[in-house]
Amino acid sequence: MAARSALPDGRGMSKQHTPDSPGPRAWLGLLVVLGPVLLVSMDGSVLYLAMPRVxxxxxxxxxxxxxxLDVYGFAVGSLLIAFGSLGDRYGRLRLLMTGAAVFGLASAASAFAPDAELLIVSRALMGVAGATLLPSALAVLSELFGDPRWRARAVGVFAAAFAAGFAVGPVVGGVLLERFWWGSVFLVNLPVIALFLVLAPVLLREVRTTRPGPVDGPSVAASAAGLLCVVYGLKHTAADGFSPFAVLVAAAGVLLLVLFVRRQRRLPYPLMDFSLFRDRVFTVAIVTGLLPLAAWSASAYLSGIYLQSVLGLPVLRAALLALPGAVVLVVACVVTPLVVDRLGKRAVLVLCPFAIAAGLLLLLPTTLTGGVGWYVASTSVAGLGYGISFSVVADTAVGAVPAERAGSAGAIAETSNEIGNALGIALVGSLAALLFRLRGPDLAPTLDGTLRLPGLTSWAVTEAKSAFVTGLHAAVAVTALLHAALGAWALLRLPGARRPRRTPAPDAGAAHGR
Structure with a gap:
């Protein structure tokens, strides 16, 4: 990031940059924007420890x-690009206000949902509202921080808040569940949303771009429906076994996504600008935003069940065990821009997947009777890679395009995060569910469902827990191999020589990272 040049001596601002430094309104506006950003990311993970209670x-x-668990992330990820375009055309602050209000109402509905079907619907509505918040929040930062150097810093803080939300979600959930019922993990959103709705009109200004062109309805429908069909087919196969219907639905989803990509290449004003992927660093960064989030969401979900249902730990202790990894993640997110300054993006983009792979493999020694130490070590090592992913993806996306296209590029980065979060549980979680169904005692489709059965024998309990641990090990082994492959691909794909960093000119903006 370009922040180092704004502080040439490492102690204070040089006089030539003082006129461009943001005032109190900008910093207060950033704090206000970070509230909904923190909630959107936190609600992607806050249910992991609450699922046994649910x-x-x-x-x-x-x-x-x-x-x-994952309808929220799916809704956010599938609609980010569409709502980014709507905000560009009709006003980002207006979309932020509307989305925040709907997010609050849907949070209250989720908290008091009387059955699973209504909880799924209200979680989906939370995801739709969340999709309005992230791209508009990034775009509003461009208005608050006009100087590219300060805007780069603001984007770094934005990424850190987003990472912190994912990291502390399970911890917040565990603390609340120790004293309240599971719906409390949603009610915590309401005070933050209320404060945002009061302060945002005062501190933020409406922002629109001059880019013409309507929002393409068929593109929105094809992307959302395609993802929905693919995920449904995978879930159906994992939960209920192979069926021709599930295969047909998944195939239809793949076809819709192919048509979506082809349509974007022909549209004069596409929802997703695929020309950005000609930049090799941008491409690797976006994949680095998707795959680590898939591993993180799946391993956090499965580990939460392992700690509570296999090892029998109380929910608060399970939540606190996640704190070391959360601290590593947030620190890595903040420090990564400084490392990029010294070593270049190639080094951190290669380090990221290998750190995650190493951390995931540390879950393999876990057993039916012990594994707390391995869990803490796993989340701490992998947290280094996750922090790099959060930070470098946001910086690369925004820095790869001119300022007027930063919202679109930022939406692509956030889409990769959110779709990775949803597909992680859908794909990796479904693999674990499939192995439990094949190797378990065949008394119930899940471990928690099996353990709640009356008159369960000790043999059935052991078999059920063993089957779950087998699924956990298979899931982390597969995701570790995928990350090792990503690291090898980054080594081959990215330029070998790092260009020396230059002091940015006033119109340089964020570095391209090439």
Whole structure:
């Protein structure tokens, strides 16, 4: 990032940059924007430790349990690009205000959902509202921080808040569940949303771009429906076994996504500008935004069940065990721009997947009777890679394009994060569910469902826990191999020689990272 040049001596601002430094309104506006950003990312993970309680109260099926977890991330990821375009045309502050209000109402509905079906619907509505917040929040930062150097810093803080939300979500959930019912993990959103709705009109200004062109309805429908069909087919196969219907639905989803890509290449004003992927660093960074989030969401979900249902730990202790990894993640997110300044983006983009792979492999020694130490070590090592992913993806996306296209590029980066979060549970979580169904005692489709059965023998308990741990090990082994492959691909794909960093000119903006 370009922040180092704004502080040439490492102690204070040089006089030539003082006139361009943002005032109190900009910093207060940044703090106000970070509230919804923190909630959107936190709500992608806050349910991980709450799922056993949700299962006890609502008794969802295996498929419904997966939908409760990842319909939120799917809705956010599939609609980010569309809402980014709507904000560009009709006003980003207006979209922020509307989205925040709907997010608050949907949070209240989720908290008091009487059954699994209504919880899925309200979580989906939270995801739709969340999709309005992220791209507009990034775009509003451009208005608050006009100087590219300060805007780069603001984007770094934005990425750190987004990372912190994912990291502390399970911890917040665990603390609340220690004293309240599972719906409290949603009610915590309401004070933050209320404060945003009061302060945003005072501190933020409306922002529109001059880019013409309507929002392409068929593109929105094809992308959302395509993702929905693919995820549904995978979930159905994992939860209920192979069926021709599930295969046909998944194939239809793939076809819709192919048509979406082809349509974007022909449109004069596409929802997703695929020409950005000609930049090799941009491409690797976006993949580095998707795959680590898939590993993080799946491993956090499965580890939460392992700690509580296999090892029998209380929910608060399970939440606190995630703190070391959360601290590493946030620190890595903040420090990564400084490392990029010294070593270049190639080094951190290669380090990221290998650190995650190493961390995931540390879950393999876990057993039915012990594994707390391995879990803490795993989240701490992998947290280094996750922090790099959060930070470098946002910086690369915004820095790869001119300022007027930063919102679109930022939306692509956030889309890769959110779709990775949803697909991680859908794909990796479904793999674990499939192995449990094949190797377990065949008494219930999930571990928690099996353990709640009356008159369960000790043999059945051991078999169920063993089957779950087998699924956990298979899931982390597959994701570790994928990250090792990503690291090797980054080594081959990225330029070998790092260009020396230059002091940015006033119109340089963020570096391209090439």
């Amino acid at each position: 299962g006890q109260d609502l008794d969802p099926t295996a498929g419904q349990a997966l939908w409760i």
